[in-house]
Every structure is written in C-alpha cells, then in structure tokens.
Amino acid sequence: MSLPTKGSLAPGFTLEDNNGAEVSLSDFKGKKNVLVYFYPKAMTPGCTVQAQGLRDIAAELDGYDVVVLGISPDPVKRLAKFVERDALNFQLLSDEDHVVADAYGAWGPKKFMGREFDGILRTSYVIDKKGNLRGILDKFKTKDHHEVVLNTITELGL
Secondary structure, three states: OOOOOOOOEOOOOEEEEOOOOEEEHHHHOOOOEEEEEEOOOOOOHHHHHHHHHHHHOHHHHHHOOEEEEEEEOOOHHHHHHHHHHOOOOOEEEEOOOOHHHHHHOOEEEEEEOOEEEEEEOOEEEEEOOOOEEEEEEOOOOOOOHHHHHHHHHHHHOO
16 A cells, blocks of 8 residues: 655545544545644643644634644544543544554554554644645654644645
8 A cells, every 4th residue: 555645635534533423534625724643642641742732723723724633543432531631622533443544654663662563653644625635744743743733834835
C-alpha cells in the first residue's frame, strides 16, 4: 500500500467519534479544510498538552475554515472522558484497529524506555476542501504542535 503524499487525495475514512456518532472525511468535502491529527493515547501528558493547544486556537482555525479531527486507537468511552475532562472543542475519533492510521502512515515501529513496539507515530495532515492532502506535519513537539499547525495553514493560504 502506498502512503499518501502532498498533493494526493487524502485516504477516506469513517470512524466513531467521542459521542459514538459516525464521522467521515467526506462529510467535510466542499465545506471545510480538515486537520487530521494522530495521537497515541487520550489523557496522557503529551497528548493532553497537544489537544489543549489545538483547543486554545479554535478561533484562529475557524478563521481558516479548518475543522480538527483527532484520531487515536482509544475506545469511544475514553475519548468522551478526554473531551469532557479537558473541555475539548473538536471531535476525537476511535481507530481501535488502527486501519486509518495505517492508511496514513501514522502507525509503525516506536521506541519508548528501551522497548520497541508498534504504535501511533504522532503525525498531522492538512486536507483542503477538495480532499487533497496539502501538508504532512511530523516535526513538532506536543507543546508547539498548535503553532506549527497555524504556521502551516497560513503558509498554504487555505
């Protein structure tokens, strides 16, 4: 399977959100730009910092017509707790079997505390209203992710 590249059509998907409702990438086609960001685990320190950063720039993202979709292998119930606990203002999607993460190249070998295992590779994708992949972000820290996202969206002129 070939991984998506800038300029290609973003892989489509349908996943359950934090409320158990189905959300498809195609729901936004022609209406909104989409930031799809993959994160390893809801309510862990790094993922919390990353989510709060995006929460806090909601007004700026709205100005660029960008909707945020956070995707992790967490079950729906855990996502609902994360949204509630941190007052998140965007949808979190459950990809328990990591099919969508695989399609985006956001699943692979990782090292943590001397262990090697497969997991989420923290990556974000900027998708325009036509469904094209305009930006792939994988060089950021959780605490500056929101700044990298805004800079990228500004540079792309979406």
